[in-house]
Amino acid sequence: MSMKTKIKSFFSVSRQYAVAGASNNPSKFGFKILSWYVSHDLPVIPINPNATEILDKEVVPSITNIIKAFTSSSSKVGESHDISGKDGLSVSFLTPPHITTSTLKEIASVPDYKSVIKGLWFQPGSYDQTVLDTAEEIGLSDLVVYEDECILVRGEEGLYSATANL
Template sequence: MKSKIRAFFGANRQYAVAGASNNPSKFGYKILNWYVLHALPVIPINPKEQEILGQPVVSNVSKIIDAIEKHQDLDSYKTSKVDGLSISFLTPPAITAKTLEEISKVDGYDKVIKGLWFQPGSYDQEVLDLAQKIGEFEKVVHEDECILVRGEEGLVAANL
């Protein structure tokens, strides 16, 4: 798992938080805040919010993948020059599965996605099987790994 955590991070990487929240008691807020505090380029994903922690929200992950794949900026985000996307999931397993299905329909997703971090509670066996089916399982961090606990280690391992 250590090599997957290291590979999740990159010097020229775009990050996204699926299930980002404006509620400070939710992990969708705490993990987005972790990225912000580490000055990592992060995009909150939430279909119901406009802004979280001063970051403009994107309604779905497809928009981000498409922008990166086409080397275009997305709103105020400089996605045109990144080397790929790593996503932290804080959604319930059923929503995580729908998001993976959405990802698999975007042309070039397999080149854009560099890491999928399934936070505790965001995945079940169906999600893991789906990640395998779409060819992304080798990029998955799971097994109850939390970025709030192991993220620092990943940043150090990636020389960030």
């Protein structure tokens, strides 16, 4: 699958998004990427174990909170994120590679995770060969956007191509 195809499949009109490594610090990409989702009115859940709210969005401490909500047919993640009607989860990673690797292992620890995860976007600096190998081991390598692709650069194109046929 080409990177362009993977970018297009990362997006969907009924997708839930999450940002692993979301940050309150405006100089960090964890803030800038979250801002991109917010500015495009996309449903996004920030993930950060050390924050409670970023850009007026309730933060969840772990990705497993989100996946378990999908697999338990709950319509809520935390107090304020409604996931009803969503076709799955696409995740942008802005964490250091060792955290990205452990997050991928967390994802794989949740039963039926493959039915929930629809895209993984490894932002520049969030991955190394171990991350790519782990994505392969857990059977999600076909969903991975990487190769120095940045959502701030390619996101508009992917979002447009995913929603253009409506």
